[in-house]
Amino acid sequence: MEPSNLNRQQYFIEDIGSYKIDAIKNHLNKINPFINVREFNKKITNKNMNLFKNVDIIIEAFDDPKSKAEISNYVLTNMKDKFLIASCGMAGYYDSNMIHTKKIRENFYICGDLVSEAKIGDGLMAPRVAICANHMANLVIKILVEKY
Template identity: 50%
Template sequence: MKVYINEMEMHVEETTAYGLRKKFKEDADIVIVNGFPIKEDMIIKEEDRICFIKKGEIPKRNELEALMASRHTPKVHEALKKGRVAIAGAGGLGSNIAISLARVGVGHIKIMDFDVVEPSNLNRQQYYIKHIGMKKVDALKEILKEINPFIEVEAKDIKVEKENIEELFKDVDIVIEAFDNPVYKAILVGEVLTKFKETKVISGSGMAGFYSNNIIKTKKINNRLYMCGDDLHEAGLNEGLMAPRVAIVANHEANTALRLLLNETEV
């Protein structure tokens, strides 16, 4: 019977998960079958994916990626590793989006920004005190490679302008707009939809304050454009940006990218 053990194809005679554990990693504390940790033994079927993990043990590099992907639904990891996503802006939205996409294993992440990390960013952006003064794209690339060393991270210290959009985004499947400035949001979305015929665009807004989580939504505008946010609460006087709502909108965008890479086009 063909199964996958820690993502390695194996041909086995044993038909139970715990039987395989005894054979391949008897000291494993966690047994994951097809993305779910089991609490009692079960029958294994053809093509099942089983992962054995010993708590606290740092695996060899060639095992680490398999163990990181073990909680994904089978076949998801392979599809995401082929994905190419660009994130325009590495602030509150962009840094949160990038981390979520790195954790799920999107194979190529391109991040673009021209700003540096400064103290007020730390209230909602995924940086640390040690990053103050660094270029955001360099700091974020460092963080992403610590999270997932198996993905490609392309850091572009550049201001996205109408004139360079075609060159910057020509090699990606999805463009995620994560700007603060509404003018630049509109320019980027319009140019990508005009210049490319298949590239999907995800845009985020309406995340200020501490209003209800439940008014934040993802909307499908057309077959290539998705909008995430609450359509109401833009940043402004007496409407500050804080980590919880920024992260909620960011992860609406990240989850929309995830779904699109898996050919799930409805919201």
């Protein structure tokens, strides 16, 4: 975890230098010690996408556009029975109401404004990232309630 993550993600100063997966697992266990969090500290590539074989919903939350494309293309091509919720367009301090959830096709959704990319002078800001993340979380709940 790097200091640049502090402005938009749920980490603390003491988390700097640790893996994000370890820090978030620690935070989740503090919130609710009765949950079972299983973590996989691996770089996601086309060669290990089988990590997702036992899940119903995959949430793409990468900063790197190449990684976003790789996981999205793989899931949409090879795991058509999975739900994929991706993100696109959260940068800047634009109108919060521009963030929305759009169904692209069966089992595939994108959350964001679909326009505002992070770049110098127009970075990722906590409010828009949080709004998008909450859209994604709400959609997961909706999918699970409707499915089960």
